[in-house]
Amino acid sequence: MDFKKSNQIAILGSGNIGLSLAKGLAQSGLYPASSITLTRRNIEALDEYKFQGFQVSADNVSASAQADIIVLAVLPQQLNQVLDQIAGQIDVSKHLIISVISGVSCEDIRNRLKKDVQVVRVMPNTAIAIKQSMTCISVGNASQENIELVKNIFNTVGICVVINEELMTSATALCACGVAFFLRSIRAASQGGVEVGFHAGEALKMAAQTAKGAADLLLQLASHPEHEIDKVTSPKGCTIAGLNEMEHNGFSSAMIKGIKLSAQKAGELYDKD
Numbered sequence: 001m002d003f004k005k006s007n008q009i010a011i012l013g014s015g016n017i018g019l020s021l022a023k024g025l026a027q028s029g030l031y032p033a034s035s036i037t038l039t040r041r042n043i044e045a046l047d048e049y050k051f052q053g054f055q056v057s058a059d060n061v062s063a064s065a066q067a068d069i070i071v072l073a074v075l076p077q078q079l080n081q082v083l084d085q086i087a088g089q090i091d092v093s094k095h096l097i098i099s100v101i102s103g104v105s106c107e108d109i110r111n112r113l114k115k116d117v118q119v120v121r122v123m124p125n126t127a128i129a130i131k132q133s134m135t136c137i138s139v140g141n142a143s144q145e146n147i148e149l150v151k152n153i154f155n156t157v158g159i160c161v162v163i164n165e166e167l168m169t170s171a172t173a174l175c176a177c178g179v180a181f182f183l184r185s186i187r188a189a190s191q192g193g194v195e196v197g198f199h200a201g202e203a204l205k206m207a208a209q210t211a212k213g214a215a216d217l218l219l220q221l222a223s224h225p226e227h228e229i230d231k232v233t234s235p236k237g238c239t240i241a242g243l244n245e246m247e248h249n250g251f252s253s254a255m256i257k258g259i260k261l262s263a264q265k266a267g268e269l270y271d272k273d
């Protein structure tokens with residue numbers, strides 16, 4: 001399929017996720033660094049990216065005016081100031097807004113910018129920097145052409161699914177915060193590995209590769225976790241002993257409760273006024 005040619009991207013707010021997205025896009029070859037403008041209030045912090053060929057600026061207004069796609073990537077509490085800055089530059093016939101901001105609806109953004117500007121809400125995670133993001137998209141009022149454009153972008157830097165906007169705070173918890181949750185699990189496993197005899201560095205590498213293999217069993221075989229767990233747990237064996245000890249200490253329950261609290265909090269991050 002041919003996608004609309006959208007040449008210039010401005011990422012307003014180049015912090016953790018904005019820069020991860022920039023790296024992934026440049027790596028993918030879909031958007032060269034020279035077609036991406038990164039904004040931040042203190043642009044000295046972007047020197048390394050300037051050196052790599054990205055355009056850097058402290059001026060959200062001119063960056064937006066020059067862009068076809070404007071990515072909003074500031075914190076929820078920083079958003080209203082940025083929207084008020086750029087509102088006058090928005091050309092509804094040209095601009096597509098992609099917001100990665102948690103807890104802010106497409107309608108919130110349209111109400112503050114221009115009612116008929118096209119806004120898509122996207123929830124990537126930091127693995128986008130290595131083209132491994134699980135990205136959830138809700139399409140807002142975008143045209144079919146722009147929906148395909150956005151899906152193509154996020155499929156190039158990982159895997160994307162389109163979901164209803166009401167589920168975006170849940171997607172934030174499961175997929176964006178989820179990176180931290182799985183990393184903490186791997187870190188905990190490596191700490192266990194040190195207790196049973198490995199040096200910290202090798203324990204971390206062994207835990208990470210084991211986690212990657214476990215995830216790939218599910219993804220590549222379209223298998224269910226309990227089916228794969230049953231293959232590991234030999235009768236009267238050491239796996240079931242360890243697994244049950246973890247469950248007695250609330251392993252699954254802790255993960256479920258954490259995801260529920262994160263989803264609730266994601267819905268409370270933005271103050272419209």
Ligand SMILES: NC(=O)C1=CN([C@@H]2O[C@H](COP(=O)(O)OP(=O)(O)OC[C@H]3O[C@@H](n4cnc5c(N)ncnc54)[C@H](O)[C@@H]3O)[C@@H](O)[C@H]2O)C=CC1
Pocket residue numbers: 012013014015016017018039040041042060073074075076078081082100101102123124125126176
């Ligand atoms: N960090 C993550 O894994 C993810 C974050 N998000 C969302 O992305 C947004 C950004 O999160 P992070 O990257 O973690 O935060 P961050 O604090 O690392 O990045 C925000 C950046 O915006 C810059 N900024 C603030 N005001 C600005 C302004 N007026 N003009 C230009 N730049 C400005 C800050 O200097 C900072 O570099 C949040 O809304 C968050 O909910 C979404 C998905 C994943």
Ligand SMILES: O=C(O)[C@@H]1CCC=N1
Pocket residue numbers: 102172176177
């Ligand atoms: O912690 C946060 O609020 C952001 C949203 C998802 C990941 N980081």
